[in-house]
Amino acid sequence: MDTDVVIAGAGPTGLMLAGELRLAGVDVVVVEQLAERTGESRAGGMHSRTLEVLDQRGILDRFLAVGQLTPVGHFSGLWLDFDGLESRRPLPLMLLQDVIERLLEEWGTELGSRVRWSSAVSGIHQDRDGVTVELRTAEAARATLRARYLVGCDGGRSTVRKLSDIDFPGTPATMTALLGDVELPDLPEDFIFMRRCPGGHFSALALEPGWHRVITSEYDRVADRDEPATFEQVRQSLIRLAGTDFGMRSPRWISRFGDAARQAARYRKGRVLLAGDAAHIHYPAGGQGLNLGVQDAVNLGWKLASVVRGQSPESLLDSYHTERHPVAESVLHNTRAQAALARPGAQTDALREVFGSLMVFDDVNRYLRNAITALDIRYPVDGFHPLAGRRVPDADLKTPDGTTRVYELLHAARPVLLDLRGSAELAAAAGDWAERVDLVEARSEDGHWALPAVGEIPAPVALLIRPDGHVAWAADTGGFDTAALRNALGTWLGPAQRR
Ligand SMILES: Cc1cc2nc3c(=O)[nH]c(=O)nc-3n(C[C@H](O)[C@H](O)[C@H](O)COP(=O)(O)OP(=O)(O)OC[C@H]3O[C@@H](n4cnc5c(N)ncnc54)[C@H](O)[C@@H]3O)c2cc1C
Numbered sequence: 001m002d003t004d005v006v007i008a009g010a011g012p013t014g015l016m017l018a019g020e021l022r023l024a025g026v027d028v029v030v031v032e033q034l035a036e037r038t039g040e041s042r043a044g045g046m047h048s049r050t051l052e053v054l055d056q057r058g059i060l061d062r063f064l065a066v067g068q069l070t071p072v073g074h075f076s077g078l079w080l081d082f083d084g085l086e087s088r089r090p091l092p093l094m095l096l097q098d099v100i101e102r103l104l105e106e107w108g109t110e111l112g113s114r115v116r117w118s119s120a121v122s123g124i125h126q127d128r129d130g131v132t133v134e135l136r137t138a139e140a141a142r143a144t145l146r147a148r149y150l151v152g153c154d155g156g157r158s159t160v161r162k163l164s165d166i167d168f169p170g171t172p173a174t175m176t177a178l179l180g181d182v183e184l185p186d187l188p189e190d191f192i193f194m195r196r197c198p199g200g201h202f203s204a205l206a207l208e209p210g211w212h213r214v215i216t217s218e219y220d221r222v223a224d225r226d227e228p229a230t231f232e233q234v235r236q237s238l239i240r241l242a243g244t245d246f247g248m249r250s251p252r253w254i255s256r257f258g259d260a261a262r263q264a265a266r267y268r269k270g271r272v273l274l275a276g277d278a279a280h281i282h283y284p285a286g287g288q289g290l291n292l293g294v295q296d297a298v299n300l301g302w303k304l305a306s307v308v309r310g311q312s313p314e315s316l317l318d319s320y321h322t323e324r325h326p327v328a329e330s331v332l333h334n335t336r337a338q339a340a341l342a343r344p345g346a347q348t349d350a351l352r353e354v355f356g357s358l359m360v361f362d363d364v365n366r367y368l369r370n371a372i373t374a375l376d377i378r379y380p381v382d383g384f385h386p387l388a389g390r391r392v393p394d395a396d397l398k399t400p401d402g403t404t405r406v407y408e409l410l411h412a413a414r415p416v417l418l419d420l421r422g423s424a425e426l427a428a429a430a431g432d433w434a435e436r437v438d439l440v441e442a443r444s445e446d447g448h449w450a451l452p453a454v455g456e457i458p459a460p461v462a463l464l465i466r467p468d469g470h471v472a473w474a475a476d477t478g479g480f481d482t483a484a485l486r487n488a489l490g491t492w493l494g495p496a497q498r499r
Contacts, residue, residue, distance in 0.1 A: 003029045004308045006133050006147040008121045008160050010034075012043075012097065013276025013293030014153030015104035015115075019057070020301025022111035023413040024467075026308050029145060030113060031135055033120035033154075040253045041096035043290040044205075044213075047073070048082075049374035050291040051089035052394065053298050056469050058411040060089075062103050067095030073372060076285055076338035077194035077201075078356045080369045086450040087375060088394045088405075096207075097290060119143070124150060124163045126271045148308060151273045151300070153293070158278035164269050170262030170281075171336070175200065175219040175343075179255045180234035184212045186247035197241045200344055204246065214248065216241055219343055222258065229256035259283035259339040261332045267321040275300055280328035285338035286372045288331050295374060296324050302413055302467035311436065311494035323379040334371055366452075375452040377470075382491070383484060385474035386457050387449075392465050396445035404442070406465070413467040414438050415493055421461040429482040432496035433489045437464075464488050 005021055007014045010032035021028045046054075046063070054060040069091040073080040082090045105115060116135075122142075123134030131150040135143045152160025161168060184204055191212070192204045200218040207213045216237040223229075231251040238245050261282040264274050276293030300320045306312040341352055358364045370376035379389040394407045397420075409416045415437045419426050427439055444459040451457060462480060464473040473488035475481070490496060 001130060001148060002145045003027045003147050005029075005149045005151060005304065006031060006131070006145050007151050007153055008133075008158075009152070009154035009276075009278070010101070010105065010115045010117075011153060011155060011276065011293070012100055012104060012290050013278075013297050014151075015101060015108055016294045016297035017151060017153060017275060017301050018108040018113040019104065019111055020297055020413060021305055022108060022113045023057070024302060024305030024309070026305045028113050029147070030108075030115045031119040031121060031133070031145070032115050032117050033136075035118045035138065037098065037101065039098050040255075041098040042255070042257075042284070043097040043100070043287060044207075045092050045094045045287055046100065046294075047092050047287065047291050047373045048085060048087045048089050049377075049391065050294050051093055052087060052391065052407065053295060053469065055089065055394070056298075056407045056410040057107075057413065058408070059103070059107050062107075063093060063095060063100070066099055066103075067093040070094050073369065074286065075334075075359070075368045075372065076341035076352075076355075078341075078352065078359055080359070080372065081365050082369060085369060085373065085375070086393070086452045087373075092287070100290070121150075121152075121154065121159050121163070124160065124272065126150075131271045149271050149273065149304060151275055151304070152278040153274075153276045153297070154278050156277040156281040158274065160272060161264060161274055161278050164272045164274075166269055166274065167265040168262045169265060170260065170332070173222050173258030173260040175217055175259050175339070176221050176223045177215055177217040177257050178229055178234045178237050179253075179257065180214045180231060180248070181207060181211060181252040181254075182214055182231075182234075182248050183210060183250045184214070184246040184248055186244070187212065194342070195242070196344060196349070198344055199241055201342060202238060202241045211252065214238060217342065223256060229254045257284060259335070261336055263325070263328055263332060267325060268317055273300065273304070273317065273320065279324075280332065282332045282335040283339045285335050285342070288335070288372060288374075291374060292328055292331055295327075298468045299324050306494060312492075313494070316492075316494075327374070327377055330371065370452045373452075379470055381470070381472055382487065383473055385460070385471075385476065386451060386454050387460060387463065387471040387474040390451060390454075390471055391469050392463065392471050393449045393451065395449055395459070397442040398445060399440070399442045403445075407469070409438065409440055410465065410467065410469055412438075415467055415472075416440055416463075416465045418442060418463040418465060420444050420459065420463070423462070423480070425480060425482065426462055426485070429480070429485050430489060432486075432498060433493050435497070436493045437489070464492075466492055
């Protein structure tokens with residue numbers, strides 16, 4: 001084998017996955033078709049749960065240092081209120097995708113992963129022991145890499161998905177959006193957000209000093225996906241919608257997208273897995289795609305590492321599909337709803353007014369913001385405790401050595417058995433997994449923990465936290481069900497290793 005895992009694509013998903021695998025000591029090569037970074041940015045920010053995930057790895061400060069926290073989030077252009085969001089990181093961070101990718105790559109490089117540029121996956125052959133990945137490299141030379149697993153993080157038009165014959169069912173585009181990063185000297189306001197017009201809507205968003213991002217959305221026109229978008233198309237579209245081009249000039253980047261929504265029928269086929277846009281595409285309303293991809297990577301990374309190390313059976317990888325497929329499905333669902341709410345016309349205007357007045361109600365606002373921020377995810381793990389399957393809150397803890405937070409315990413991406421009562425019984429029950437789990441004794445600083453979509457619950461007395469920050473098992477003051485704990489340890493960390 002040349003390496004344990006080949007990752008196709010050095011976008012946010014592939015780079016996050018590379019870091020996760022390196023933290024677990026897995027050998028990884030990222031292959032990227034581009035010769036170098038383009039500096040282009042589709043996404044402009046990250047939401048609460050992604051910020052928490054970066055915090056869990058101890059790298060959030062790098063992103064906070066260069067981005068801007070803003071209380072701005074929306075559902076189809078209708079403002080969401082983030083006040084009272086049950087997270088230490090409630091506000092979205094505005095940061096261009098290019099910067100996010102550079103910071104993730106820097107982190108991966110520190111951990112020992114490398115990106116092979118000018119290397120496009122062009123062929124895949126998998127057998128019982130591994131995958132042979134054919135690459136088209138610079139000067140059209142051919143090369144191969146042999147790995148135990150291949151993960152396609154190669155975007156919406158994923159070659160890995162197509163070569164693996166994985167279906168991509170969904171709904172086709174019904175509109176065309178054109179995007180241009182340009183100078184707009186005649187724009188009368190600082191910015192315009194989703195201004196509605198008879199044919200669709202347009203935005204002019206301040207990007208950097210002197211630069212705006214123009215996005216025009218026109219309905220019931222679907223462009224040929226393979227025809228390159230041009231500056232003139234953006235200009236003409238803006239004139240159709242706004243009646244002016246605001247003096248638009250100096251295009252830095254022109255692109256096009258639509259509201260097609262599709263999802264891979266399976267996220268794993270033998271030794272090939274899919275993550276990020278390779279597994280799901282949708283209308284970018286609410287800014288969820290990059291977040292979804294980074295969170296796919298964090299769900300998959302530790303599972304793949306455990307299988308590569310021989311600790312867990314291959315079947316653990318199926319839980320990646322079981323857990324993440326429904327999450328993307330519900331994002332596709334909410335973006336379809338947002339696309340419908342953005343269509344032009346008097347009926348949609350009325351629907352938006354009704355929807356907007358409903359969003360004033362706390363419960364409605366909370367439901368939508370929990371969905372957009374991905375804080376409401378609950379994976380189907382065994383157990384009835386309200387924390388089971390949910391992301392663990394970042395509670396303040398007191399340890400024998402001082403104070404800490406739950407997320408600081410997850411920096412090494414290892415499972416944590418958190419003992420909040422001091423019980424020898426817990427350590428004894430987990431003894432057969434002693435080398436695979438970090439046993440931490442602490443006290444919760446708060447008597448109650450706040451959970452999105454649930455509310456306040458009494459602080460638990462013990463928790464098994466997976467490396468992705470989701471709770472695999474939890475116990476209340478009523479006592480431990482040690483059989484359930486051992487069952488959870490076996491499910492997520494692999495069979496017991498008798499000492
Ligand atoms: C206008 C717009 C605004 C958006 N805003 C947001 C936002 O604010 N927040 C948000 O969360 N999301 C947003 N998104 C979505 C976000 O950009 C994507 O979901 C995200 O880029 C997906 O990351 P990825 O790593 O899965 O795929 P990509 O970013 O597409 O990366 C895939 C990589 O794989 C490489 N590749 C492709 N084929 C091969 C091959 N055969 N071999 C090797 N390499 C290959 C590509 O060159 C690329 O570098 C937006 C999207 C659009 C269009």
